[in-house]
Amino acid sequence: MVRYVDEGAEVLVVTLTGGEAGSILNPAMDRPEIRENIAEVRRKEMAEARQILGVHQEFSGFVDSGLPEGDPLPPLPEGCFAVQPLEVAAEPLVRSVRTFRPHVILTYDEQGGYPHPDHIMTHKVSVEAFDAAGDPERYPGSGDPWQPLKLYYHVSFTRERFERIAEVMAERGMTNPFADWIERMKDRDFPQWEITTRVRCDEHFETRDRALIAHATQIDPNGFWFAVPMDIQRDAWPTEDYHLARSLVDTELPETDLFAGVRESVRAWQA
Numbered sequence: 001m002v003r004y005v006d007e008g009a010e011v012l013v014v015t016l017t018g019g020e021a022g023s024i025l026n027p028a029m030d031r032p033e034i035r036e037n038i039a040e041v042r043r044k045e046m047a048e049a050r051q052i053l054g055v056h057q058e059f060s061g062f063v064d065s066g067l068p069e070g071d072p073l074p075p076l077p078e079g080c081f082a083v084q085p086l087e088v089a090a091e092p093l094v095r096s097v098r099t100f101r102p103h104v105i106l107t108y109d110e111q112g113g114y115p116h117p118d119h120i121m122t123h124k125v126s127v128e129a130f131d132a133a134g135d136p137e138r139y140p141g142s143g144d145p146w147q148p149l150k151l152y153y154h155v156s157f158t159r160e161r162f163e164r165i166a167e168v169m170a171e172r173g174m175t176n177p178f179a180d181w182i183e184r185m186k187d188r189d190f191p192q193w194e195i196t197t198r199v200r201c202d203e204h205f206e207t208r209d210r211a212l213i214a215h216a217t218q219i220d221p222n223g224f225w226f227a228v229p230m231d232i233q234r235d236a237w238p239t240e241d242y243h244l245a246r247s248l249v250d251t252e253l254p255e256t257d258l259f260a261g262v263r264e265s266v267r268a269w270q271a
Contacts, residue, residue, distance in 0.1 A: 021066030098143030202238035
């Protein structure tokens with residue numbers, strides 16, 4: 001996001017829930033006054049992260065579903081985002097697409113990256129919005145039609161990425177902070193999407209980390225995510241990675257730019 005903002009693109013982050021049911025993952029923030037006002041705290045965190053990134057951001061207003069745990073899993077809370085009918089859940093995003101008029105949409109894959117019910121619903125409404133926003137017969141009253149041109153899934157947490165970082169650290173005689181995490185990943189049956197698009201972002205990694213740390217209830221600045229020196233991150237894996245799920249423009253894979261094919265198409269239309 002920072003790379004494209006710096007290049008002059010307009011970027012909108014649509015936050016579909018308020019994070020009301022999310023866990024506090026930073027021990028320093030696990031305090032009664034934080035837990036009691038978690039929704040307000042997370043809005044302030046988002047505002048700080050938005051400013052750091054230089055993006056636009058808006059909330060869709062749905063209630064966080066939480067991450068159910070146990071065997072069997074308990075039912076999701078009544079009225080939460082993940083139990084909404086698809087057209088109800090997707091309408092605010094369709095409206096946002098028609099108002100903001102993006103050429104490219106980034107979202108979770110069908111498993112939500114990991115199977116959080118709100119991440120999975122985010123995938124569903126993103127695909128729905130991509131397909132429906134340009135159709136004047138669908139979602140009447142939600143703005144003038146606008147058709148995005150490309151839809152991507154994030155491919156952020158591949159084993160290959162973390163194994164490559166571990167290799168570089170080992171070459172330099174350093175301990176791998178991801179060893180336990182990599183071992184746990186071996187038992188998880190997540191879809192392995194092909195990386196079709198690698199966008200070089202290494203010069204923006206510091207800004208990325210500052211924006212992450214702004215989400216103080218969710219990110220522990222002393223956690224293992226930040227244990228790898230920045231020069232190693234840049235050397236080992238300087239890209240952010242995506243899977244091109246839908247494209248209405250011609251593009252040649254693999255890509256190095258989310259707007260590959262889009263720029264040419266827009267110029268042709270303008271001509």
